[in-house]
Amino acid sequence: MELLSPAGNPELALAAFDGGADAVYCGLGKFNARERAENFTPESLGKLIRFAGEHRKKVYVTFNTLIFENELPAMFEHLCMLARLHPDALIVQDPGVAAVVRKYFPELTLHASTQMGIHNSAGLQCAARIGCKRVILERQITLEELQLMAKNTPVELEVFLHGSLCCSLSGRCLLSSRLCNASGNRGQCRQLCRKLYTPESGKPGFYLSPADLAGADIIEKLRTCNVSSLKIEGRLRTPDYVWKTARAYRILLDNPGDAAAFAEAGALLRAAVGRNPGTAFYHRSNWKTLIDPRQSGEFGEAAATVEKVLRNGMLVKVKTSLHLGDRLRINRGDNESFSLTAMEKERGKKVLKVRSGEKVFLPGKFHAASGDILRRIGENGFDFSRRAAALPEFQQPVNINISASPAGFTGTIDNIDGRWHCPGNFAPADKHPLNTDQLRQAFAGGITTGFTTANINVSVTGNFFVPAAILKQMRREFREYFAPRLRNCEPHPDIPVKMVDFAIEQMSAHPDAKWTEPPQNGFEIPAFIPETHLEEYRRKITVAYTNGERIFFVTHWHGFELLRDLPDCRIFTRFPFPVTNSPAAHLAGELGAAAAGIAPETPAGTTEQLINGSPIPLFKEKIPVPMLVTRLTLPPGKWLDRDGHEFSVISRQGISYMFLEEC
Secondary structure, rough: EEEEEEOOHHHHHHHHHOOOOEEEEEEEOOOOOOOOOEEOHHHHHHHHHHHHHOOOOOOEEEEEOOOOOHHHHHHHHHHHHHHHHOOOOEOOOHHHHHHHHHHHHOOOOEEEHHHHOOHHHHHHHHHHOOOOEEEEOOOOHHHHHHHHHOOOOOOOEEEEEEEEOOOOOOOOOOOHHHOOOOHHHHHHOOOOOHHEEEEEOOEEOOOOOOOEOOOHHHHHHOOOOOOEEEOOOOOOOOOOHHHHHHHHHHHHHHHOOOHHHHHHHHHHHHOOOOOEEEEEOOHHHHHHHOOOOOOOOOEEEEEEEEEEOOOEEEEEEEEEEEOOOOOOEEEOOOOOOEEEEEEEEEHHEOOOOOOOEEEEEEOOOOOOOOOOEEEEEEEEOOOOOHHHHHHOOOOOOEEEEEEEOOOOOEEOOOOOOOOOEEEOOOOOOOOOOOOHHHHHHHOOEEEEEEEEEEEEEEEEOOOOOOOOHHHHHHHHHHHHHHHHHHHHHOOHHHHHHHHHHHHHHHHOOOOOOOOOOOOOOOOOEEOOOHHHHHHHHHHHHHHHHOOOOOEEEOHHHHHHHHHOOOOOOEEEOOOOOOOOOHHHHHHHHHOOOEEEOOOOOOOOOHHHHHHHHHOEEHHHHOOOOOOEEEOOOOOOOOEEEEEEEEEEEEOOEEEEEEEEEEO
């Protein structure tokens, strides 16, 4: 199984690889679900991709936010850039992004983000149908459900192994979007689930803040579930956390059943700052204790209390200890975090360490107030900045083709003019004939400054021997032939053409598309159907169809698959299936939808553009949309938050729904 770690910046990526991760996932400044992370520039991402390739590691790029219609040109430019960098996979949430990648950039591998919320085998089938190679599963599934899904999966499966959890089903939390105008589906979550709420049936508490996932105890069970990748959460974390978690799980994966290894890994995981650990949703028996309302939702160790804030710093009283280099977070507003670069005792005496009970002055400017808690979210001693700064420049990958025969060698590079040929007269081989592996190895690596080989297609005709020195000479002549040609050409001549084609497509109106009204009645396929209930719903749908029902509402990916073999159905999509742009509407139509409901987060100012670009009619939902949906049992009735917002919580068929009461 692959061990996959988070990388909010190049330093975190190197920490992950150094700890033992096989791959990292990371994002650019836009269109990724952790916009608050430092993230990558195209230049730093290119450097990391080169480094990973040279060390047999992988880089997956998160492109996992909803896209609005007016953002489609910028989205396409980002995809063009990523096509040049060619990461190992692109992680997507938006149906429109998936559709555009499949049509214009089929060379990019697609992974379905956990934000797609896929949680049953019908959803896996639909993901495969739209071109996804891997699905990152919904976090609220059990081991039993995972085992059933894995039996005949058409795609690779990736699951979360460690880190923070969301209380809500993936892609279905609108709290931050509605109350803070900062969408969690757009990478801007303000973590309102970690705040205090007061249900009418109980005391104030942290009723939406689950314990963290710690999966050391279930790795062996995951091995039996046909899981391809184990994922550690935490692109907002620090290098020490990333290194410790990667190292711990590397030890566990490499030493199954070893008690000493389990103890060593456990010590590392306990040293990685987090909330109370648990096994999340994997064991249904633990759901009742997954949330302890008495436990603060704040992350990190309470290290100090602010006593006084001055113009040039703040005086704090230490609870545990403080060390230069520690990463601290102030539990106020946006939870500002900073690295501890200086501490002063009496008369400005600078110190490196402060013990529990002591007071110390922290110079700087802080958004804090007396009584605020400073939480330690990272330790010193894990500095990867120098190594990150020394990463070599990105090299553009190109595909080369080499054929060899006793008469000589011939080589070409895709999209580059020219054909290299080197004649030869090689003798038949007695013991060591040239084979494809030798040929591929001989021509691997860089070609000229800025270019390296990606895929090497080789063929060997005949049984002949080529000395190693001659192979090196052939490689040198091949490089000398193509070096000037590479420097003076565009290795991706198709990209400018694709940009023009996409622009024309976006300008093309669809006169048949219009606003419409959804039917008043029809069969709604639930947005969450556990694998253990899937056959039951297949039967319900078949019975409804046999009895004459032809109108169906699809609220999730699995709905399309459940209706696939039923002709003459009129399918209407509605949230949480997200339609926020015209390519998403196009994909919905391709999957069988007659009309689509636009997602509630779609800006009103983009709806005219959206309908002009949509190939199918669209409609606006008039039914209440829950702010949060979870498999956990929440206290029913009225809730209040500390800002006076009122909510109502109801439960239906094992799912809790939290609605915002309108003023």
